[in-house]
Amino acid sequence: MDILVMVGQLILGLTILVGLHELGHMLTAKWFGMRVEKYAIGFPPKVISKQIGETEYMIGAIPLGGFVKISGMIDESLDTAAMGQEPQPYEFRAKPAWQRLIVMMGGIIVNVITGVIIFIILTNMYGEPYLPAKEVKYGVVPNELGKQMGFQTGDKIVKINGKPFENFDDIYEPDVLLSKNGYYTVNRNGQEVNIPIPNDLMDKMADNKDQMRFVEIILPFEVGRVLAGKPADKAGLKPGDKIVKVNTLETPYFHNLQLALLANKGKQVNLSVDRAGQIINLTANIDEDGKLGFERAPLLQYSMRDYTLAESIPVGTQKAFGVITANIKGFGKIFRGEASASKSLSGPIGIAQVFGSTFSWQNFWFIVGMLSMVLAFMNFLPIPALDGGHVLFLTYEIVTGQKPSDKFLENAQKVGMVLLLGLMAFAIGNDVFKLIF
Known part of the structure; x- marks a missing residue:
């Protein structure tokens, strides 16, 4: 039953995200008068389909993606039979480069909008939990940077710049870290001790990303x-x-x-x-x-901060784009050799485990919102066969005024497909390996 709940959430989440992503491509294509031959959620074999006008709407049996087939476009179908003929007015290749660019960005834009809306709604409906400073009853334990600042294990932070504070995470606020002659006041064995905030604290934190939180809460x-x-x-x-x-x-x-x-x-x-x-x-x-x-x-009592709809918009937007920032940092660590790709990347099995074996709408939509931003980021990568690859070639065409040849685009698409299939095989194999071992 637990596996069914995880798989069910994965399929529902991917269906929503892929459906919206491909809808972004289809609507922008139709807006510019391009013929959309097929709109598919999932990959063949075909489960159900219906022809409406010029477009076949299909649901495939493999719910790990989807696609939109636009006439006159070299895509993952690699259907190039009509490319040797004169472009027709309704074809993708007959349209101006800026229109084609918008069509290729359509799915990414819809995923970003979806993720932002989800995080705004969740923030408005459920608020934001925070840890009151008074709940940190057992004090803090410093890392090396914290020890250099003067913190000791068991210190209880009671004031920031001489003033009591409510949210424990306020100690990490940029205006606190950058304050001139700033200091923390701690209760150490019944006595108050002031710990100065170094003027170069932000530089020290930036030099070592693992030291970003110079103290951690002592937690039962x-x-x-x-x-x-x-x-x-x-x-x-x-x-x-x-x-x-x-x-x-x-x-x-x-x-x-x-x-x-x-x-x-x-x-x-x-x-x-x-x-x-x-x-x-x-x-x-x-x-x-x-x-x-x-x-x-x-075993700590968290409090909840409620937000009006107006307040939720900037907070939810910041949370949504924070997902993309975290992904960029994660890829940076992998490329620098600071993190293992096998431990950092997950395929469908790993994503299903993230959803968990119990269902709650709050958790489900939080993960869907997060995946929507991840999907937008991944699709924007300049890899042939991804939207980002098309965007790269179209940007080149707009800047130089020269369109890459159809043969080049076809070969680039093939290379991209091999890369993506290899990455998918690695991710699924990695999931299975982690599950077994």
């Missing part, structure tokens, strides 16, 4: 959602468990657990687990990143 925790196929799942951990020891190292707080796991990454460990008041022993194989593979359920 329970095991939340256990990720399928991960070491936690294979070891038998369940939601509500409290890991009290890793081998002989006590783990009363989450940072203690993180340190213990990092010290044993790639190794087998014994876990002492408090399950409903009884201590049980489990054996787990920690992965190479020092993780077990579960979401923590922190």
Whole structure:
């Protein structure tokens, strides 16, 4: 049943996103008088289709994509039979380059609009959770940058620039980090101590992206959602468990657990687990990143900030484009060799696991909104066979006034298809490998 829920959410989410993406291409094409021969959600074999006017509307059996076939366009169908004849007025190739560019951008634009609208609505309906500063009862634990600033484990931040504050994340606000002669006030063993904010703090944080949060909250925790196929799942951990020891190292707080796991990454460990008041022993194989593979359920009381519709627009928009920013940073890490492609990229199985085995509309639409922005970003990549490849060639044509030959576009499309099929095979194989091992 859990698998059916995950697969069902994946298919529904992809159907919505692919349908809207291809609708963006179709509507802009029809707007400019181009003939749209086929609008398809999913890939063949055909499940159902209906001819309306000049366009066949089809649903395919493989729900991992879709396409729009526009007359006179070299696309993934590689149907070039009519390309040797004179262009007809209704064909893609007969239209001005700027119109063709808008058609190729149509799907990307619709996905961006969809993602932004979803995040705006979610922000308006559900608000935004935040951690009140008063809830950080156990203090903070600094990383190396935090130690250089003067923080000590157990410090409780009570003021920013001499004033009490409500939201704990306010300590990371740019106006705080950039404030002149700024300082934090901490309660350290009953005494108030001021910790100056260095003038070059932003530079130090920029030099080391892993130091962006110079302190972490000391968190009591329970095991939340256990990720399928991960070491936690294979070891038998369940939601509500409290890991009290890793081998002989006590783990009363989450940072203690993180340190213990990092010290044993790639190794087998014994876990002492408090399950409903009884201590049980489990054996787990920690992965190479020092993780077990579960979401923590922190025992802290979060508050909710509500937004009016007007307030939700900038907040939701920022959240939506934050997904694209995160993807750009992620690709940058992969290309620089700072992150593993096999651990960072997921295919349909990995995406289904993100949806989870339980259904909630809030979680479903959040993931759909996120995937919509990811789909827009991925399609904008300048790879032949993706929209971004067409955009690249059309931009070249507009700038130089010279259109690439049909033969060049056909060969570029073939190369792009091979790259995409290879990437898809890698992603699916990687999903299966992670699931098994």
